[in-house]
Amino acid sequence: MSKPAVVLLSGGLDSTTVLAIARDRGFEPCALSFDYGQKHEVELRSASAVAAAMGVKRHEVLHVGLSEFGGSSLTDDAMEVPVGRTHDDIGEGIPSTYVPARNTVFLACALGYAEVLGAEHIFIGVNALDYSGYPDCRPEFIEAFERLANLATAAAVEGRQHISVHAPLMTMTKADIVREGTRLGVDYSMTVSCYRADERGSCGECDSCTLRLRGFAEAGLVDPTPYWPR
Structure with a gap:
C-alpha cells in the first residue's frame, strides 16, 4: 500500500510537476490547495482539474484570508502586478508579488493535514533558481x-x-x-501559472509567465496553456 503524502497544489506548472514526482516515487498524494484571496483565483479550477486527471483521491481546498492583510500585488486591489520585466530584472530584489508569510502559512496547514492523515511526507514546489526572489522559496x-x-x-x-x-x-x-514533468506525462495544458490569469487564459507578460515561457523555450517545447489574444 502506498504511503500518503501531502502535496501543496496551486494548479501551476511547478506544483503539478511535484505532484507527478510524488506519485512517481510511490506515494499516495493527498493534495492541498488554498483560496487565499488571490486575484488569479482561476488557478483553483486548474488545481481541481489536475488533481482529478492525476487520480488524486483526496483534494482539499482551504480558505485562508491572506488578502485581509494586503501587502502583495497578488491579493491587494490597490497594487498592480508588475509586467514586462526581463528574466534578469526578475532576479533583482523581492517583487510586489511576494505574499507575506504565504509558504509558512501553507506549510503549517499541510503539517496539520499530515498529522491527521498519519502522513510523514510533505511536498512543495519551491525553487531557488528560476524564481522571483521570494525568501520562503530558499533551502534554508x-x-x-x-x-x-x-x-x-x-x-x-x-x-x-x-x-x-x-x-x-x-x-x-x-x-x-x-522536461521532468513531460517525462512523467504531465499535461501542462491544464496548468495556470500566470499572476493575472482570467477566463481568456494567461497574460504572457507577468514574471511568472516570463519564467514559464522561457522554461518551455529552453526545453525545446511549446507551452500548451492558453494565452491572451494579441
Missing part, C-alpha cells in the same frame, strides 16, 4: 520548517511520526522542471 526556509515540524506536533514528539518536507524542484531550472 525548508530546512528550518522541517525542524519546526518535528517539534510542533504531538505525533512527532511522541515518536509516532517524523515529518520530511520535500522540495524536489529546489535546484532545477524551469527548463529542467518542464
